[in-house]
Amino acid sequence: MPDLDALVPDVPALRSRLDAVGYLADDALTTALLLAVRMRQPILLEGEPGVGKTEAARALAAVLDTPLIRLQCYEGLASAEALYEWNYPRQLLAIRLAESRGESLRDTDLFAEDYLLQRPLLAAISHPGPRPAVLLIDEVDRADDEFEAFLLELLADAAVTIPELGTRRATVAPVAVLTSNRTRDLHDALKRRCLYHWIDYPDTTRVAAIIRKRVPESAEWLAARVAYGVAALRARQELIKPPGIAEAIDWAGALQALGLSVLDADAADRTLGAVLKYAEDLQAVRRAGLAELVDAEAGPDA
Secondary structure (H helix, E strand, O other): OOOHHHHOOOHHHHHHHHHHOOOOOOHHHHHHHHHHHHHOOOEEEEOOOOOOHHHHHHHHHHHHOOOEEEEEOOOOOOHHHHHEEEOHHHHHHHHHHHHHOOOOOOHHHHOOHHHEEEOHHHHHHHOOOOOOOEEEEEOHHHOOHHHHHHHHHHHHHOEEEEOOOEEEEOOOOOEEEEEEOOOOOOOHHHHHHOEEEEOOOOOHHHHHHHHHHHOOOOOHHHHHHHHHHHHHHHOOOOOOOOOOHHHHHHHHHHHHHOOOOOOOHHHHHHHHHHOOOOHHHHHHHHHHOOHHHHOOOOOOOO
């Protein structure tokens, strides 16, 4: 396999390859991702939900032609759940089989490699290469402080200790991509360990281009209309959950799936559930009327 430096020699090359796998990144994000690959340093991507943080990691893995290993964080996530666990049913079966044969088993027999179930963090460290895996630690802000402290140590050493088997060090350290919706502030120590990039919601021109990339059957003018409609929705302060890029893509996809070639008030009403996901938001938008969403003239970017 070609060396990573040859695969993505510079920002334009990486941006072109990201575009080829369906992800439109600006120069700032592309530069941040290139630095993460070159420096083999974790990168923290922050931004509101729906701006493409998770997809950036997926696209990077596709460009590098390497596995994407994802850890979805949540409140109460323990380090053991993210690292490994033992295959207790298989261990129990081995014990019963040994008993039936009149044999005895030592702890080293039961706590051996064959009974180890790798979870995302250990899987990323154990990846044999030659290219590094992309380790996506998604929504790290949902995890607790204790897990964040554990994560800091693991990312710094690219190693983990399994009491029964010893320390495992990465042969090829993963490219770690952390994402955060900024529901809480992460500790400074973790931020210092990472490169950092904030992903803004793109302007309507870029949103339309993303829609065309992800829903290629969508006409250019319809993609622009959807992008404008989403921008108009995002400008409404009363919404519980303003739509993001994923919802814009879903909206265009819903119109395409129904064979609708125009985005008028009726089409918007029929497909509004693709872009708004709270009953209160649906009711508020319908009460206010849908004319703003289907205005033929695209207004200024939101």
